[in-house]
């Protein structure tokens with residue numbers, strides 16, 4: 314389905330859904346920092362700035378309780394957190410690099426173990442993607458086969474038009490249902506031209522060549538060379554829309570506490586620290602090698618796609634200037 318919505322009607326749509334009790338998550342400013350967060354009014358939405366962290370938090374929070382326990386005398390009671398309590402959500406203004414990473418997460422969270430916390434939120438969320446009209450030096454979506462107009466992962470996709478408003482295109486039943494249930498706010502497509510899309514300044518990287526090199530170079534001097542300065546802060550994994558590792562920890566006392574699921578990062582020294590004391594990734598280059606291998610080989614081996622959508626966040630945030638795009642490009646030329 315293809316329609317048009319004015320900016321004013323988009324705001325009315327969001328405000329109506331908020332009033333109806335839908336959780337609306339959108340790019341907005343929190344203490345001046347752009348983040349995807351629940352908004353109380355459409356006027357809070359800020360689409361001009363790339364959110365500092367990705368939209369994965371709408372399904373996969375930084376930290377969440379998954380059960381609690383309490384002990385009284387000899388009796389221990391366990392209480393599950395019920396995922397059915399999660400609210401219906403509309404995730405709006407999602408950058409194409411973030412939306413494209415969501416099906417990547419779907420694959421891993423519904424693979425051998427069905428993660429009901431992720432899947433229930435996912436089921437209840439409608440994703441409204443937004444085409445990118447600006448890119449910075451770190452953006453490289455087009456280098457990994459995506460684009461500023463990529464619609465993968467979106468239920469409904471908005472393209473800003475010259476003269477204002479958006480062309481809307483649906484890509485799922487959820488997207489169609491959203492338009493159908495608020496049809497008075499949408500009209501037939503206009504002839505207005507789309508605003509020029511962003512143009513990331515990167516050449517397409519041959520990801521097949523990258524994978525072929527990785528297949529044969531688990532041991533290679535490159536790993537020491539590129540990762541010797543990595544400080545293992547984990548920031549690259551935390552801002553990434555596709556990274557999905559987590560840890561489960563019990564927090565509390567002998568009498569009461571909670572079991573919590575929290576983001577983890579393969580750059581952390583303890584990530585593969587065994588109970589025996591042995592750590593197979595005892596040095597930072599081995600940990601950084603895992604980051605590249607996981608994104609461009611292991612995930613591809615398992616699910617037939619790459620675990621990077623070229624959002625550039627890890628490039629922007631790395632405190633020691635490690636640039637994954639430059640590394641992958643270098644590998645593609647070997």
Ligand code: SF4
Pocket residue numbers: 549552553554555556608620621622623624625626627628637
């Ligand atoms: S690896 Fe870096 S550039 Fe790729 S999706 Fe993750 S944060 Fe973005």
Ligand code: SF4
Pocket residue numbers: 542543544545546547548549550580630631632633634635
């Ligand atoms: S952000 Fe940079 S320094 Fe921190 S773990 Fe990632 S690559 Fe290493």
